[in-house]
Amino acid sequence: MTNRIVFEHTVEALFIRGLGERVTPELKSRLRDEGLDxxxxLLPGYPQERFTRWLQCSARSLHPDTSEEDALCWLGERLVDGYKETAVGSALFGVLRLLGPRRMLERTQKNFRSGNSYTEVRTTLLGEREMELWMNELDIARHFTRGTMLAGMRACGAKEPRIDVLRHDTDGTTYRVRWSA
Structure with a gap:
């Protein structure tokens, strides 16, 4: 496997902008112990494995009474909130609003690659407002990715977006994405 790098502005978008004051001193200390001070x-990039540990640590800390899947999804939504505030994210979401949900999904790989070095995506159109996306997401971060896609769908005008994890294996995760008009 090649090096999977999560770029600086993605880390900034989640931990500094998206979570902001929610990062307690205890969580900040735990993140520092895991390599994020x-x-x-911030460094220009971080290994994806480390980023995933930070997600797990944050999910447990901020939502101890919620399932890990739901807490990670919530974190994914906060990433989008924060990403919209970065220079890269502001430009990206300006374009996505113009594209609408379907075209945004068709360019998911390009969108995610603005925040990391590794995302691969294959899309299959199932209907006017339904697609399957396969992504090379290998671990529990698939739930975080689900949250980023939900928030991204809302940001580009999708009504009632729904994203389900259909299956995952050693190669990646398949999502079903649906929305109304």
Whole structure:
């Protein structure tokens, strides 16, 4: 497997902008122990495995009474909230609003690649407002990705978006994405 890198502005979007004041001193300390010091200048990129550990740590800390899947999905939505505030994200979401849900989904790989070095996507149109997306998401981060896609769908004008994890294996995760007019 090639190096999977999550870029600086993605880390900034989630942990600094999206979560902001929700990052308690205890969580900040736990993240520092796992290699993310939010009091220092961020590095240009971080290994995806480390980013996934930060997601797990944050999910447990911020939503201890929620399932890990739901807590990770919530974090994915916060990433989008924060990403819209970054220079890269602001430009990206300006374009996505113009594209609408279907065209946004068709360019999911390009969208995700603005935040990491590794995402691969295959899309299959199932109907006017329904698609399957296969992504090379290999671990529990698939639930985080589900949250980012939900928030992204809302941001580009999709009504009542629904994203389900259909299956996952050693190659990736398949999602079913639906929305109303």
């Amino acid at each position: 939010l009091d220092r200048k």
